[in-house]
Amino acid sequence: MTYNPFYYTVNTYDRATNEYTLFWLNNRAGLPFGGGAASGSNTVPTEYLAISAGDRASSSFIQMQGIVSYDRIFGDHNVNGSLVVNRQQNLNPGTVNNFAQILPNRNLTYAGSARYGFRNKYNLQFDFGYNGSERFDPSHRFGFFPSISAGWVINKEQFWENSSISSIITMLKLRGSYGLAGNDDISSQRFFYISNVNLENTGAGASFGTNNAYGRPGVTINNYPNPEISWEISKISNYAIEFTLFNSLDFIGEYWTRKTRDILQGRQIPNSMGLEAGLSSNLGDATSRGMDLTLNYRKLFGKDLSISLMSNGTYAAGKYDYFEEPDYGNEYWRRRTGQYIGQRWGYIAERLFVDDKEAAASPTQIFGTSGLGARGGDIKYRDVNSDGIINSADQVPIGLPSSPQVTYGFGVTINYKNIDLGLRFTGQARATLYMYPEVISPFVRDFAVQDGSNIVGAPTQILSQFADDHWSENNQNLYALYPRLGTARNEIANNLESSTWWLRSGNLLRLKFAELGYTLPERWLKKVSFRNARIYFSGTNLLRFSSFKLWEPELSLSNSSSRPFSAFNYPLLRSFNLGINIQL
Numbered sequence: 001m002t003y004n005p006f007y008y009t010v011n012t013y014d015r016a017t018n019e020y021t022l023f024w025l026n027n028r029a030g031l032p033f034g035g036g037a038a039s040g041s042n043t044v045p046t047e048y049l050a051i052s053a054g055d056r057a058s059s060s061f062i063q064m065q066g067i068v069s070y071d072r073i074f075g076d077h078n079v080n081g082s083l084v085v086n087r088q089q090n091l092n093p094g095t096v097n098n099f100a101q102i103l104p105n106r107n108l109t110y111a112g113s114a115r116y117g118f119r120n121k122y123n124l125q126f127d128f129g130y131n132g133s134e135r136f137d138p139s140h141r142f143g144f145f146p147s148i149s150a151g152w153v154i155n156k157e158q159f160w161e162n163s164s165i166s167s168i169i170t171m172l173k174l175r176g177s178y179g180l181a182g183n184d185d186i187s188s189q190r191f192f193y194i195s196n197v198n199l200e201n202t203g204a205g206a207s208f209g210t211n212n213a214y215g216r217p218g219v220t221i222n223n224y225p226n227p228e229i230s231w232e233i234s235k236i237s238n239y240a241i242e243f244t245l246f247n248s249l250d251f252i253g254e255y256w257t258r259k260t261r262d263i264l265q266g267r268q269i270p271n272s273m274g275l276e277a278g279l280s281s282n283l284g285d286a287t288s289r290g291m292d293l294t295l296n297y298r299k300l301f302g303k304d305l306s307i308s309l310m311s312n313g314t315y316a317a318g319k320y321d322y323f324e325e326p327d328y329g330n331e332y333w334r335r336r337t338g339q340y341i342g343q344r345w346g347y348i349a350e351r352l353f354v355d356d357k358e359a360a361a362s363p364t365q366i367f368g369t370s371g372l373g374a375r376g377g378d379i380k381y382r383d384v385n386s387d388g389i390i391n392s393a394d395q396v397p398i399g400l401p402s403s404p405q406v407t408y409g410f411g412v413t414i415n416y417k418n419i420d421l422g423l424r425f426t427g428q429a430r431a432t433l434y435m436y437p438e439v440i441s442p443f444v445r446d447f448a449v450q451d452g453s454n455i456v457g458a459p460t461q462i463l464s465q466f467a468d469d470h471w472s473e474n475n476q477n478l479y480a481l482y483p484r485l486g487t488a489r490n491e492i493a494n495n496l497e498s499s500t501w502w503l504r505s506g507n508l509l510r511l512k513f514a515e516l517g518y519t520l521p522e523r524w525l526k527k528v529s530f531r532n533a534r535i536y537f538s539g540t541n542l543l544r545f546s547s548f549k550l551w552e553p554e555l556s557l558s559n560s561s562s563r564p565f566s567a568f569n570y571p572l573l574r575s576f577n578l579g580i581n582i583q584l
Contacts, residue, residue, distance in 0.1 A: 137227035147179020288318030342401035346498030368493025377484030399432030431506030
């Protein structure tokens with residue numbers, strides 16, 4: 001923190017009346033001290049504390065934790081429990097330009113657990129967390145989040161052991177849990193209950209004096225204080241069954257739900273209120289559901305052959321139960337409530353315009369800053385509300401969320417005498433790939449996405465697939481892979497809008513890993529005094545099965561800060577290894 005004082009000197013003094021006048025020394029930048037007008041430069045005085053700490057290369061992390069535990073067995077009964085107190089403090093300021101960065105992050109947690117078990121057949125457990133977060137007002141700072149879980153191993157019951165089914169279902173277990181979880185990482189804002197005012201906004205300042213030589217920054221509000229913002233709370237339930245058949249086939253099936261309330265959302269505030277910054281509140285509600293399945297099989301066939309199969313799959317999807325939004329009336333397709341979390345919105349692309357004449361006779365499509373409408377070869381969007389104008393009111397939910405709702409994997413390991421073979425597959429389904437035209441469009445110099453500045457950068461190169469299949473005067477294909485080409489964003493602004501034109505299936509199956517090995521016979525090893533030796537050949541990312549062929553699909557399903565969701569990210573590598581393992 002710094003403070004720039006006001007400097008004065010005596011200008012005139014009357015001994016008879018003992019009166020004097022002062023001369024303000026630093027009433028303008030550069031007089032009499034050198035330097036600029038920035039706060040902290042000892043040039044321009046301020047009536048407030050300013051941030052002028054510079055770049056701090058040091059950081060600190062402090063953690064204090066205390067644990068008390070208890071564990072005892074009373075015959076068939078087992079009781080254990082623990083209490084934990086944890087306090088963390090982290091400071092990593094970097095370049096400081098905000099008061100919140102100077103202050104260390106602090107969190108305080110009280111946690112406890114108590115468990116009761118009987119003959120390893122019945123289990124009951126209670127857990128709780130009493131967490132404190134610095135981000136909230138003291139009246140909402142702490143949250144209490146309890147949970148309870150229970151398990152029953154049915155195959156250990158006497159009635160099961162005495163039945164004929166015990167030789168078929170050799171293990172059977174039921175378990176379930178229910179509890180609350182809190183989340184304070186709900187925004188990039190550090191302190192919700194404190195206002196953040198920028199006292200040095202040069203963009204909102206003013207200049208005065210002769211030739212406007214004296215300038216002062218203005219004051220803007222970054223955010224208003226809101227002491228009512230608190231924890232985002234989730235009610236989580238989990239139900240599972242586990243069983244084993246013939247001591248060979250293992251199955252685990254879980255079904256879970258997560259109902260989240262008090263999701264932080266921006267309020268719908270009319271501009272007529274004259275607020276400088278937006279307002280947020282704990283308003284949103286959402287529900288997520290999913291299943292986790294695991295199936296494994298192992299079998300020995302004689303003394304020379306064994307097979308192991310492994311598989312797992314996950315399904316997860318969440319929707320908003322409440323999302324604060326305007327009343328759209330009959331335009332129900334604009335509502336976020338009831339839609340998937342992470343849902344993409346965009347226009348419905350029907351085809352490409354045949355020519356300029358058709359584009360002029362269609363509903364108005366004007367995007368970008370040029371004020372020019374669509375042209376021949378541009379994407380034709382559907383006028384959903386039939387008002388003759390294509391705008392945000394015509395955007396609808398398109399595709400599925402970018403994160404796959406289904407992920408799975410399976411593999412096999414086969415051992416026959418001295419030869420072993422292992423294969424591992426991974427896959428995903430119910431996923432939509434978005435091609436991001438602002439990144440892949442050729443000849444367009446897109447600094448904001450590609451380079452992050454307006455100084456460096458080069459036009460995007462054209463993909464061979466786009467060069468071979470794009471709309472042109474000589475190829476008026478209404479369903480060409482790429483629409484009309486252009487050399488500037490404003491020329492093709494119509495085609496850069498989010499729409500179904502750029503959606504593709506994100507489903508894929510990949511042979512992630514394969515390995516073939518051979519273990520040398522013992523009679524060979526005795527000659528060289530080796531205990532064991534195995535030669536193997538392996539490879540990763542060997543095969544991919546996907547309907548999308550333009551580039552690696554997973555590059556458009558993962559986030560990158562430099563080129564988000566881009567075809568030009570570094571691709572997955574295919575690698576091969578040949579090696580030998582020797583035990584002396």
